[in-house]
Amino acid sequence: MHAPRNIPLIFYATPPDHCPYLEGREMTTVFADPHGPMDVERYGRLLDAGFRRSGHHVYRHQCRGCDACVPIRVPAAAFCPDRSQRRAWRRNADLQTVVREAAFDGEHFALYTRYVNQRHRGGGMDRPTPEGYWGFISSRWCETWLVEFRLQGRLVGVAVTDRLPQGLSAVYTFFDPELERRGPGTHAILWQLQEARRLGLPWVYLGYWNPLTPKMAYKVRFQPAQGLVDGLWQRVGPG
Template sequence: MTASSGIKFFSTPPHACSYLDDRKAITLFADPQAPMNSTLYGQLSLYGFRRSGNYIYRPQCQDCQACIPVRIPVDAFEPNRQQRKTRMRNADVEITSVNANFVQEHYDLYAKYIHIRHADGDMFPPSIAQYVSFLFSDWCNTRLVEFRHDGKLLAVAVCDFLRNGLSAVYTFYDPEEEKRSLGTLAVLWQIGEAIRLGLPYVYLGYWVQESPKMAYKTRFQPLEAFMYQRWQELPPDA
């Protein structure tokens, strides 16, 4: 497959699905040898592509359409009661956006998060090499958003800044601070930052209806989904 940009795309052989245990997945990758930048990645995000490290990909399964790209149109977003409470609960949290560089403190929190929350996932066991290759890239405009209380690092949100919005790459947090709903707080910050910058969307990656871990994404309303080759509003009860 070749896009209008001239970039070629390659599909993988079937492999174990990261989201549904009983499925096999096929992934479509942009040619890793082709020049890539934030502008081109932003254009590809309009068609449901995501970034993992330097690689741009999208699920391309023949018999399954469970992975649906979703995004929040930030100007229409209305926080629900629980999200408003999350904001108030975290009024004492200091939020700072920093350059996307390796910081040992960040990695230590990431490793703790993976060990406690995702020991059954494909990111376990964590390593510095895996952390760097997963979250950082050589060409993307990426920021690390720190959430701190009294100097203690509570969470880090990895966020790509694109011309058409912010892309939420990954958020990890201290599992001992679960009552703060730091994942929700990170998305709320990204919505506010997109509004401040005049950007229309926050891209949340893929939503899988059958995966309980993905349920939080539908709590941000309205939510748009890329289905049947176009973006359309996803019903709140989907």
């Protein structure tokens, strides 16, 4: 489904609020009118301008006096895993991967609930509802995959992935917290990079990189990463 091209998008900004990433700072979010025209082509252009999606909502951090959150992407063809990433890939070689179209699944929701209740306890994401979960990961205008990772048939991870004209976008990944030492989050990104290369898609978008918080700093390890800095995509991180 394509949005009418002659209808412009309207953007709004939220009032400054507590930043969930950096203590003592405030966050302002710019977002597209959720009732306005949107399709995968428009979203792809917004993704290249530093926007992301949460459910149907397309947003970008635009905080006064702070530019710590940097949109980041990785060129699939040029990506070269480091030693730690190669180990993570080998540790998870026994996982079976199944790509499914987006549809609510109770098994997925149960795993998501375990994940957020342990990893994000007290952060606002715990105690999810089926409606809240599905509203967070689904989109009515984007082609979304639910990439399952299974260990001897048991669901141990799901990578919510959008396919766009210019690449894959890693929306969210959740996994069995008991298997964290395997590096399932790293494995999911490595799979997305491999799949993008197989499909001939140039980029994998990893959301926001913030070097000041461990929850987001790891993304720059996928080299050669590019960040959107001062309106231009440029190399970021080591190397």
